[in-house]
Every structure is written in C-alpha cells, then in structure tokens.
Amino acid sequence: MTMTKNDARKRRKVRIRKKIAGSTExxxxxxxxxxxxxxxxxxxxxxxxxxxxxxxxAIGKAQAGAHCNKAGAELVGKEIARLAGEKSIKRVVFDRNGYLYHGRIKAVADGAREGGLEF
Structure with missing residues (x-):
C-alpha cells in the first residue's frame, strides 16, 4: 500500500513530537x-x-490580503508574535507539525521572528 502525502506528514509529525515539547517557560x-x-x-x-x-x-476579517499564501502566512506570524507579546511570551519552540520547513511554514516562522519571538 502506498503512502499518501498526508500519511507521510503524520509520520513526520509523530517523530517531531517525540523530540519537542512546550513548557510553561x-x-x-x-x-x-x-x-x-x-x-x-x-x-x-x-x-x-x-x-x-x-x-x-481571523486576520482576513480585519485586513485585506490575508490569503493562504506566503504573504498571508507572514501576517499570521506577525500577529501571533504580537498576541504572544501581550501575554509576555518571548521564547517558544517551533513545531512545524510535520510540514516541510518551506513556503508558508517558513513564512510564518519568519513573521514570528520579525514580530519578536525567539526560537
């Protein structure tokens, strides 16, 4: 039986989650x-x-241009960093959820770093 792309992502997700975990700090x-x-x-x-x-x-209702592309993903990263700053969260562990670190996932990470999150 061949593995679909989503099945492969789920296997990567399990492997990643064994290694990383978030804490209160x-x-x-x-x-x-x-x-x-x-x-x-x-x-x-x-x-x-x-x-x-x-x-x-959520952002699309407030701003135009928040589509599912790299620009929209970067907006999500900046917004999550802003919201985290309001809750005094400066450092996080990045979980790419089994996706390759490329394209929209990388754009979210870059936006979050620009917004002030450290990882």
Whole structure:
C-alpha cells in the first residue's frame, strides 16, 4: 500500500513530537496549513492549554490580503508574535507539525521572528 502525502506528514509529525515539547517557560508554536488557510497557536504542553491562536481566517476579517499564501502566512506570524507579546511570551519552540520547513511554514516562522519571538 502506498503512502499518501498526508500519511507521510503524520509520520513526520509523530517523530517531531517525540523530540519537542512546550513548557510553561517556553511554550510550543504550532503551525497548521490547509488549502484555504494557515493557522498558528501557542500551546503550553504542561497544562495542555492554548495560550494564543490566530489564522488567516481571523486576520482576513480585519485586513485585506490575508490569503493562504506566503504573504498571508507572514501576517499570521506577525500577529501571533504580537498576541504572544501581550501575554509576555518571548521564547517558544517551533513545531512545524510535520510540514516541510518551506513556503508558508517558513513564512510564518519568519513573521514570528520579525514580530519578536525567539526560537
């Protein structure tokens, strides 16, 4: 049986999650992308709580140009960094969620770094 792209991503996700975990001092920045939107959230794995979340879906209502492309993904990164700054979160662990560090995932990371998050 051949493995689909999504199955391969899920296997990579499991491998990655074995190695990284967020803590209260350094929560995990998780990125998910669909065909229509890019989502990002900061999760404290110690408590299992989502501290901050945003997406192109949420930003698109407030700003024009927040589409599911690199520019929209960069806006998501900057917005998650701004929201994290409001909650005094400076350092995070980046979880690419099994996706290759390329394109929209890299744009979210670059936007978050520009916004002031360290990882």
């Amino acid at each position: 350094r929560p995990r920045l998780v990125v998910y992308r669909s065909n229509l939107h890019v989502y990002a959230q900061i999760v404290d794995d110690a408590t299992g709580a989502t501290l901050v979340a945003t997406s192109t879906l």
